[in-house]
Amino acid sequence: MTDPKGFLTTPREEWPRRPVAERVRDWDEVCVPGALLPIIGAQADRCMDCGVPFCHDACPLGNLVPEWNELVSREDWRAAAERLHATNNFPEFTGRLCPAPCEAGCVLAINQPAVTIKNVECAVADRAWEEGFVPPAPPDRLSGRTVAVIGSGPTGLAAAQQLTRAGHTVAVYERDDRPGGLMRYGIPAFKMEKRHLERRLAQMREEGTKFRTSTAVGRDVDAAELRARYDAVVVATGATVWRELPVPGRELAGIHQAMEYLPLANRVCEGDLESSPLSAAGRHVVVVGGGDTGSDCVGTAVRQGAATVTQLDIYGRPGAVRDEDAEPWPTYPKVYRVSASHEEAGALRRAPEVEADAHARVFAASTLRFVGDGEGRVSSLEVVEVDAGRRALAGTERSLRADFVLLALGFSGPECGDGLVAGLGLTLEPRGTLSRGADFGTAAPGVFAAGDAARGQSLIVWAIAEGRAVAAAVDGYLTGGGSRLPAPIGPYDRPMTA
Template sequence: MADPKGFLTTPRRDRPRRPVEERVRDWDEVYVPGALLPLVSEQADRCMDCGVPFCHEACPLGNLIPDWNDLVSREDWRAAAERLHATNNFPEFTGRLCPAPCEAGCVLAINQPAVTIKDVECAIADRAWAEGFAVPVPPDRLSGRTVAVVGSGPAGLAAAQQLTRAGHTVTVYERDDRLGGLMRYGIPEFKMEKRHLERRIEQMRAEGTLFRTSTTVGRDVGAAELRARHDAVVIATGATVWRELAVPGRELTGVHQAMEYLPLANRVCAGDLVTSPLSAAGRDVVIVGGGDTGADCLGTAVREGAASVTQLDIYERPGTVRDEETEPWPTYPKLYRLFPAHEEARALRTAPAAAEDSDARLFAASALRLTGDAAGRVRAVHLVEVDAERRPVPGTERVLPAGLVLLALGFLGPDRADGLVSGLGLELEPRGTIARDAGFATNVPGVFAAGDAARGQSLIVWAIAEGRAVAAAVDRRLTDGTTRLPAPIGPYDRPMRA
């Protein structure tokens, strides 16, 4: 604890965002470049070095948060990077994309704003790359065992890196033309520039991990053939089956899933396309779904030059402070949060007939039906207010103009159309995810499952924790029944909830 009074004398200060008028004209990350370093040392001083640090419990990775806060406050960046990478393979990802349940579990958050844990983490990770601390860690010797990892999202990459460092020969199979899963084509550039992903993949290549892109297991490579070729297989394909909107008019032209829309915008940023064929430019856009993916669609549509953008959230607008009765500390509370995309929408007044403080979201709103023109193109969304039980409130129906409707309703489980599940004969849970035992093993010997494909839709920090834990389980199978790899979570662990 570098400053025993830091939490009393220093207020919370978050990293500053670039002005809205500037950042909506490009696809760069929304934060002021280099603004973290002047802030994080004093913010790390606010950490109380608690005897029982609940930030550990709130983070599925078990990050050593008080340790690296203390080191950052002393500006010992090398040691801080070592502590951070001891539990997290990709802190530059989580420092940008994780909603920071660790901050909800911060003991200081009982009666004060939490320590800016996420900002400190991001600063350490960026400093590690800038100072050359994030070097490849190849194994001392090879085990002679081979592992196939199917999927290159955060769970698959974490499992592959851990197993490679343990000495196994790992090949990652990815169906897209580039690696990264949702981090590549689902996360917009303004949330995480892809250079962060590229340099981590290059580190993994230098360590010995092999990659095969544009390869769909079950179609391009037989699932049974893959199992026969390797000593173990890890399924980490994510939850890619999207939820549908079952309302009249869903079939109209101009109604698309978020994961049909967002990848095209990412391909424009990558130089694959000049413009997106689903560009929001000049259109009235309605986004159905109030979560992070909906916010990603919002920020993307604003940058593409939409005529208007509105986001429908079926839940009531949450409060700005924790409800201690229903969501007591240290659980992660549902609060009203102004994400960068909503800040942009408010500043630019994107919603039709927007109120003075509108951030493009309509809370407690549900789509009833979609209507179109004679050519079958969507032209309007008919919506209604709902109560706390999601029941329509009579007399509240209204109509929004819409030339593009984006569905951001979440995901159900792994894709079953490619032949991977059927080809291996994997058993599924009733909700559609891959069934597994307490050791991450499926019903097929030597085949393991991790990440959203087995857990269901979750956070990036849980995906990385799953990847690390499944790597320990695979290593245990391939050796003499022991492993030196950490297993931060079990397959049945869940986030803290009231």
Template sequence: MADPKGFMTTPRQEYPRRPVRERIRDWNEVYVPGALLPIIEKQADRCMDCGIPFCHDACPLGNLIPEWNDLVSRDDWRAASDRLHATNNFPEFTGRLCPAPCEAGCVLAINQPAVTIKNVEVAIADRAWEDGFAPPRPPDRLSGRTVAVVGSGPAGLAAAQQLTRAGHTVAVYERADRIGGLLRYGIPAFKMEKRHLDRRLAQMRAEGTKFRTSTTIGTDIGAAELKARYDAVILALGATAWRELDVPGRRLSGIHQAMEYLPLADRVCEGDLEVSPLSAAGRHVVIVGGGDTGADCLGTAVREGAASVTQLDIYAQPGTERDEDADPWPTYPKIYRLSAAHEEAGALGTAPAADADARLFAASTLRFDGDADGRVRSLHLVEVDERRRPVPDSGRTLPADLVLLALGFSGPDPHDGLIDQLGLELEPRGTIARGTDFGTNVPGVYAAGDAARGQSLVVWAIAEGRAVAAAVDRALSGAARSRLPAPIGPYDRPMTA
């Protein structure tokens, strides 16, 4: 490590955000442009270069975190970029979108604020692009084998890039009109501007990856036809089967799934629409679901000019410190976190009845009421205890003329035609079943990402893509081992107590 006393002399300093009232007027990323590089070398100095770096195990990609921290602290950005890209195809995505389980596993976090690993990562990624350290890497020669990747989210893109670089001819099929999956239509631009995605896609095209948009496998191209065209097929469909809320009034107009709402805002930013048809402007918005997707809806509704926004979380409000019994170090703890969207809602007072920022904790929806035209007008809720049992005399009513359901996803859509046409076996929870080599019950067909793992983090999706690429490369080459790294197995899971 460059500074053996850095962790003792330098306090944690995070990437500063723009003022709330400035950033809610646009869709740009929430951070102060150019404010990270002046502080990041000192922050990298806080890394202790531990003998056993638990941040490696907390990250499914196995990122070489102490190594690139040391290189950044020594101002060697090219070498830092090489070490970062050795394990991660898309660090500009994870550095913006990942909740950083690596920081939860930081040894310094046992008794001090963790190293700002995520900020160092995104600084290296951005510097790599600025200084030309991320050129296209086309293969020296082609293998003559072909692979179809169905789905262009982070898992599909990672698999495609790895296999293209290994010399296979890869085509990525995407049912939407643009490549990117949830990175394109789902993640708001204020969390990640789409120029980062477009820049990486240009690199992949230069390497030889082919992209086919507006093509639904199972409808536009039959699954059997696709399988016959290619030597291997990777299904990286994502988890698109959203969970429902079965309460009275659910069928009223004005109640929508989060993933019906968020893509429209992204299309406004892309210039496809002038105004979203589900815009929250002037409306009383209630978001049911306390996770990241709910927070994305919150930040979007604030920018659209909602009259009020409240987010309901069925869990009790967590504490600000790690519970060593429930979530001991180095596991990822359930603590109170303030995302940029929650900071904005709290500063603007979007939900006067909320417990904190815009959130009502330990809140369960009972029913919706509507008007004579069948439009939702209010939401009735009740406070619940730790077993989700209603607390007597705790009911309340919130005004609501736009309700967004952000309750998570169970797996791929079982009705899209592809699963039935291929005869794929599913797990009881609705995900695609697979073996130790990521292969499904259909020879030559593999599954990766949320479609097989269930909804997870962007860093796990990229790890899945890299791992399935290694399995496919091994099968196509006939070798005992692949040239490509496999950071995880299909049954690996995050560290838990």
């Protein structure tokens, strides 16, 4: 086990971030390069190696957290990498992008700061690549079976890698010009540099996975014909239909969806564009939506040189600590968190101080309408304070200056108008997601649905877990028997709640 007194003598210490004034001048990751390894051994020592490790269950991947904490404590990086990759295809992604429900489920978190599980995971993953502990793992023999995976987000990539390693011939179809899904064009580079994605894609290609980019199934390739060419099909297109804000003035120029804005900023970083046609430079920006996508918009707008940035959250400001009655341990609590982007907006005073908190956010705020400047462009928006039931409070209306508005309200389900759903004979649930059974199979024989397209908008760890689980289902279908591939979750599993 780790140091039996570690959690008693060592305080929690997280990967330090670069100074705000430095990092907002570039698009590199916000944390200090090389600053994690000197502290991570002592942080791994804080793991109690408890008899019932709820961190396993809090993470849908079932990551073997105490095991790789102990191995990191002993500086056995190769063994730690093996245990980490035993349950997670892409720990370098989750170590940067996951909000870490495992830490909320850490037993130490009952009355102390949790173990920095996410930082340990990232350190192990990065060290594994540096030391060559994750070489390509092509199959010893091919099964003669073929699989098409539609979508190259974390679900599609995880399913493709698992099925390729099992010996099946896999082709991944992606409508964008590069694989990666939202990790490519939705997640800003300051949260995860694309070199991590490129490195993993290169590994998958060496293992035998084929990628067909700039190919939209249902438009560029007939969906029914694709199904006829392959022994099985996995639909992992994600939930890409963004939610709208149907209020007066929505038609005004200067109001954009987050997923119209963020991909263009990413394309500038990729070298495709010299500058974004949707730039926040010099603008008074309001981001409607209090989630991670909204936070990404804040950080992007700051780097583009916005005059002011304000983020609106319809929910009330949460407390600094867990509400034990509403969200008892080990559920994931809604507490006041400050992302790197919020820190930047606050430090640079990019929010009107009379309208937002110290980190550029306005809570319990609902948008009533957008107001134009007389020439068809948005100039402000009117908001009202709401109670916990989202009911407007009379007399709390006010106006916020805004000539550039970003809507970050989440996603409702997969796109259905491009011929994919109809061409494959798929059906939808009432909430707009793809219907599937207990084996991830759809109404169409040999066609399986996984990830956000079927589950609904979720976390990256759930996406990867879905990819691993659907791969096991497809492998069993192709071989006519039980699969040796792990299936960490079922299609009806959901996060722990009170």
